[in-house]
Amino acid sequence: MATQRIELGLTASTPSGGGCGDGCGCGHTTAAATPTPSVSEGLYDSELRVEGMTCAHCVRAVTEELDALDGVEVAGIDLNVGGVSIVRIRSNGTAGDDELAAAIDEAGYALVR
Template sequence: MRLPPRPRPSRGRGAERTLVSTTNTYAVTGMTCEHCVKAVREEIEQLDGVSAVDIDLTVGGQSRVAVTTDTPLPLDQIRGAVEEAGYHLATPAS
């Protein structure tokens, strides 16, 4: 089941600087329901610079998690957020 991303306002003064968004896609295992999706979304959204999180749930497989950011985020930050939610970052999706 694919849920639309929830846009969030960018942090900082948008009128004073130009932001270039980047979307990276990751594979996450272990998610089985909308509660799982919510948990992962909430953890990733807490990271600085995240403007949207789009999750395509694949029950029993690798769910696609697309993260749009205003600034590049290290993979370890994404992995930490996913693990804090109780799931596993399999690999950046291709």
Template sequence: MTTENRTDLGLKESGAGCACCSSPSAAAEAPLSEAAVTQQILVSGMTCSHCVMSVTEELTALDGVESVAVDLNAGGASRVSVRSSAPVDPAAVEAAVKEAGYALAGHSS
């Protein structure tokens, strides 16, 4: 395979791209508070990327939440990490998960 007919999208120079090929400095540019708190919860009922998107959208809407990461475990409890500038009220987290259509399975350590 030759590379002479490829179109350069300029992604390497701009630091853009997906998580697997973007430069580490691009991820480091995202401003996160220095006193951030990360809470781990377990959510049951999630089976696909749409489920992840729904839970992420509801949790991200909570005041102070900076990021949400989901480790999907289809058919079991999925680990959800909520990074926020201050601890988020557990009742608000549970309400957001329920609004997305899922339930808390418990807390993760």
């Protein structure tokens, strides 16, 4: 089981195993890793655990839902194919935990509590 770091807005590339991994069949590829930007003054970090993500398409679905929330500045995901992925959110605090959880649910993935 490989863990990959995927940040919002990266160009997709094919992983060493080819395809998007774990046989999800979506036809998308995973993205290359970049470091997470440092926390700016006045912004808060949230870290959520999410099940069911298998590829860059999954990452895009979650980040698009999170980006649509007021106050979300950056969403980054440590993709763990076949396991629990870590979603890190930098926001100004206006998006509450319930809104973040609802956005992940809307994208079609399960929040692990």
